[in-house]
Amino acid sequence: MEEIKLNETPVRTSRNFNINNIKLDKSIIPQHIGKFENVKILGQTSKINVEKTQNNCDLTYGLGEILTNQIKEKANQNLLITIDSKINKELQIEFTLDSKNPNLLDNINIIANENSRGTVIIKYTSKENLQGFHNGIIKVLAKEYSEINILIINLTNQKCNNFVSIENTIENGANIKYTFVDFGGKNSITNYYSNLIGEKSVNKVNTIYLGKQNQVFDLNYIGELRGEKSDIDIQVQGALKDNSKKHFKGTIDFKKGCKKSTGNEIEECMLLSETAKSLALPMLLCSEEDIEGNHSSSAGKIGEKELFYIMSRGFELKEAMKLMVRAKFNKVLATIKNEEIRNEIIAEMNNRLD
Amino acid sequence: MAKTIIEEINRNIYDIKNKDEYDFKIQKGLTPEIINEISKQKNDPEWMREFRLKALEVYNKLELPTWGPELSELNMNEIATYVRPKTKLNNSWEDVPEDIKNTFDKLGIPEAEKKSLAGVGAQYDSEVVYHSMKEDLIKQGVIYTDMETAVIEYPDLVKTHFMKCVPVHDHKFVALHGAVWSGGSFVYVPKGVKVDIPLQSYFRLNSPESGQFEHTLIIVDEGASLHFIEGCSAPKYNKINLHAGCVELYVKDNAYLRYSTIENWSKNMLNLNTKKAIVGENAQIDWVTGSFGSKISMLYPMSVLNGKGAKTEFTGISFAGKGQNLDNGFKVIHNAPNTSSVVNAKSISKNGGKCTYRSLVRINENAKNSKSSVSCESLMLDDISISDTIPVNDIRTDDVEFSHEAKIGKISDKTIFYLMSRGLSEEDAKAMIVRGFAYPTSKELPVEYAVEMNNLIDLELEGAIG
Numbered sequence: 001m002e003e004i005k006l007n008e009t010p011v012r013t014s015r016n017f018n019i020n021n022i023k024l025d026k027s028i029i030p031q032h033i034g035k036f037e038n039v040k041i042l043g044q045t046s047k048i049n050v051e052k053t054q055n056n057c058d059l060t061y062g063l064g065e066i067l068t069n070q071i072k073e074k075a076n077q078n079l080l081i082t083i084d085s086k087i088n089k090e091l092q093i094e095f096t097l098d099s100k101n102p103n104l105l106d107n108i109n110i111i112a113n114e115n116s117r118g119t120v121i122i123k124y125t126s127k128e129n130l131q132g133f134h135n136g137i138i139k140v141l142a143k144e145y146s147e148i149n150i151l152i153i154n155l156t157n158q159k160c161n162n163f164v165s166i167e168n169t170i171e172n173g174a175n176i177k178y179t180f181v182d183f184g185g186k187n188s189i190t191n192y193y194s195n196l197i198g199e200k201s202v203n204k205v206n207t208i209y210l211g212k213q214n215q216v217f218d219l220n221y222i223g224e225l226r227g228e229k230s231d232i233d234i235q236v237q238g239a240l241k242d243n244s245k246k247h248f249k250g251t252i253d254f255k256k257g258c259k260k261s262t263g264n265e266i267e268e269c270m271l272l273s274e275t276a277k278s279l280a281l282p283m284l285l286c287s288e289e290d291i292e293g294n295h296s297s298s299a300g301k302i303g304e305k306e307l308f309y310i311m312s313r314g315f316e317l318k319e320a321m322k323l324m325v326r327a328k329f330n331k332v333l334a335t336i337k338n339e340e341i342r343n344e345i346i347a348e349m350n351n352r353l354d
Numbered sequence: 355m356a357k358t359i360i361e362e363i364n365r366n367i368y369d370i371k372n373k374d375e376y377d378f379k380i381q382k383g384l385t386p387e388i389i390n391e392i393s394k395q396k397n398d399p400e401w402m403r404e405f406r407l408k409a410l411e412v413y414n415k416l417e418l419p420t421w422g423p424e425l426s427e428l429n430m431n432e433i434a435t436y437v438r439p440k441t442k443l444n445n446s447w448e449d450v451p452e453d454i455k456n457t458f459d460k461l462g463i464p465e466a467e468k469k470s471l472a473g474v475g476a477q478y479d480s481e482v483v484y485h486s487m488k489e490d491l492i493k494q495g496v497i498y499t500d501m502e503t504a505v506i507e508y509p510d511l512v513k514t515h516f517m518k519c520v521p522v523h524d525h526k527f528v529a530l531h532g533a534v535w536s537g538g539s540f541v542y543v544p545k546g547v548k549v550d551i552p553l554q555s556y557f558r559l560n561s562p563e564s565g566q567f568e569h570t571l572i573i574v575d576e577g578a579s580l581h582f583i584e585g586c587s588a589p590k591y592n593k594i595n596l597h598a599g600c601v602e603l604y605v606k607d608n609a610y611l612r613y614s615t616i617e618n619w620s621k622n623m624l625n626l627n628t629k630k631a632i633v634g635e636n637a638q639i640d641w642v643t644g645s646f647g648s649k650i651s652m653l654y655p656m657s658v659l660n661g662k663g664a665k666t667e668f669t670g671i672s673f674a675g676k677g678q679n680l681d682n683g684f685k686v687i688h689n690a691p692n693t694s695s696v697v698n699a700k701s702i703s704k705n706g707g708k709c710t711y712r713s714l715v716r717i718n719e720n721a722k723n724s725k726s727s728v729s730c731e732s733l734m735l736d737d738i739s740i741s742d743t744i745p746v747n748d749i750r751t752d753d754v755e756f757s758h759e760a761k762i763g764k765i766s767d768k769t770i771f772y773l774m775s776r777g778l779s780e781e782d783a784k785a786m787i788v789r790g791f792a793y794p795t796s797k798e799l800p801v802e803y804a805v806e807m808n809n810l811i812d813l814e815l816e817g818a819i820g
């Protein structure tokens with residue numbers, strides 16, 4: 001078996017800690033990609049435009065050369081999304097992996113022009129039992145004083161492999177808010193990088209993940225603060241069943257010059273079985289004095305007292321656990337305004353917790 | 355608000371250099387011939403000579419770490435790994451040569467021995483030059499001696515424990531240590547014996563372009579207890595010195611060990627030290643560490659909680675100034691049910707110094723009902739310094755309570771304002787805050803050592819507000 005190393009952390013630590021990267025069997029990356037045509041784009045208007053055009057996909061970090069080059073050479077979905085003004089209507093892109101379209105290489109660029117506002121929802125699903133493959137790059141440029149919400153939903157099945165590299169550039173006064181719903185994939189590997197170059201630039205990230213059976217999540221989030229008074233806030237909540245595993249690598253890097261900036265990172269993992277595993281590396285790197293950085297990380301099972309309370313109200317253990325997970329996730333789910341999508345996520349969550 | 359300039363630590367006492375006089379100094383470099391010569395000079399038994407040669411083979415096979423501080427300036431061909439001072443092991447300070455005794459006098463070791471210690475070991479370059487322990491502890495069966503004596507007089511105890519807790523394959527500098535170790539202390543506390551007053555070993559490296567590789571092996575037997583204090587310093591030279599010591603601690607069932615370190619190596623020292631404790635059922639190891647010296651430090655004491663109900667606490671502070679890169683931290687493996695760990699780590703970076711807190715908490719599948727709580731705080735005293743926090747939390751079962759929190763920032767303007775509104779000057783307010791920041795570590799030390807640590811944090815703020 002030939003291994004590839006993916007998703008390297010920006011700073012290495014001891015190799016014995018098994019977190020600098022993730023090693024996967026190289027054969028999971030298909031050589032023949034083919035076309036991908038099962039995509040729906042909803043909510044396009046003159047103010048939020050989608051063009052099918054080849055984009056620059058150079059990345060500062062990314063998952064690794066092999067996956068980045070695969071998109072450069074073989075991307076089968078290229079989308080350039082431009083938001084020109086303040087718009088309340090959501091743009092929704094749905095990719096569905098099926099037997100005719102098993103391999104998706106998407107390269108999406110989103111440009112939010114000055115003072116614009118918009119929401120983009122990108123959803124990945126797959127047909128049951130399909131051994132699909134997704135490798136995507138999403139690059140976002142938030143120009144001055146723009147405001148953009150991005151919701152990324154991964155509901156692929158547990159036989160698919162899901163790889164996503166994200167890179168954000170955030171200018172003065174701009175604000176990017178991300179919500180990740182990461183439930184799918186045999187391996188779900190995300191590299192997320194935000195470059196807060198602008199004064200008062202803001203980046204908020206909320207992630208929920210849910211693992212079962214032998215799923216592996218490898219989340220590598222990197223925020224570099226350069227602009228003065230910039231602010232990043234990363235909150236990751238997850239639950240792991242069965243033999244599932246999660247690696248969370250979160251780096252907040254205060255670069256010289258980012259005076260009066262703040263960075264916060266909270267990572268919480270609920271372990272729903274005695275064989276589930278949580279590995280976390282919440283890093284704070286600091287080359288600037290006048291900043292405030294905090295991180296916290298916790299892991300453990302659902303409190304027995306809480307479960308007992310719910311069960312004393314007539315719920316069975318499984319139902320009580322579901323309620324506790326949903327309660328944890330609700331803070332994120334409540335921010336999803338699109339009711340249809342929210343309900344789909346809740347149904348999928350209940351299904352995966354059964 | 356004006357910047358506070360925190361002065362470098364006053365190192366006058368520590369920087370006193372004696373003439374580089376020795377009885378024997380091995381040639382620089384690292385070859386089987388050199389290892390054989392060290393072994394011959396030390397009158398090693400054959401098993402130890404073979405052990406050294408095997409360790410050298412491991413050293414040659416292992417890579418330098420691919421993480422942490424840059425170590426390219428370390429050239430083993432420029433380091434003499436064994437320097438025997440011009441004296442034998444003595445039991446009385448009167449017998450220690452004048453210049454060496456003066457050094458330890460200035461460091462306050464004989465004085466501390468009289469006032470607050472149950473025993474003292476003092477190493478100068480590669481050999482222990484003084485060792486002594488109170489009579490009543492000898493009567494209770496406590497052994498406190500230099501490692502070389504232990505190898506000869508307690509071969510069974512040494513053979514079963516020496517480099518078993520820290521195997522030579524752990525990393526490159528442990529393998530190096532295995533090949534060239536010299537000096538250090540051996541302590542055995544018999545079952546049920548409580549050593550109420552601390553023992554202290556002090557390690558002084560005087561010789562330039564050399565290394566110190568002392569080995570500390572402590573066995574605290576069932577139900578026994580001990581507080582062991584380790585101090586180290588060296589004068590500054592222009593070329594690199596190397597410290598690659600190894601500390602192996604066995605804390606047997608129901609035993610207690612507190613291991614305190616005040617580390618103040620000179621700013622040309624690479625401190626690549628390894629410390630590890632294996633902790634038995636209902637036993638406890640507490641680490642208290644103040645790390646102030648060295649050009650580069652890579653030091654991560656480790657507790658392996660192998661017995662049910664084993665506990666560990668780590669309380670440490672690192673203070674990095676100009677030209678220093680202190681990459682310190684802590685590792686704990688929960689390897690049995692009902693184990694617990696508490697970590698309280700702090701760092702201060704100033705004047706271009708870099709502090710990194712690097713750690714591992716691993717709770718294994720079998721460590722049901724275990725608890726771990728980690729807190730680390732970093733204080734930046736200017737905008738040219740660096741402070742990083744790199745913790746790994748590896749949780750492999752559900753029945754645990756684990757939490758980790760870290761924060762990083764500067765001295766709060768509001769707190770300074772508050773203190774100034776109560777009549778303190780700005781410099782006094784800042785000094786008070788920095789001392790308060792270090793207090794959780796200093797309060798864990800015996801008072802004499804807390805004073806030494808406070809001296810090391812010697813802020814000398816008067817007149818330093820720019």
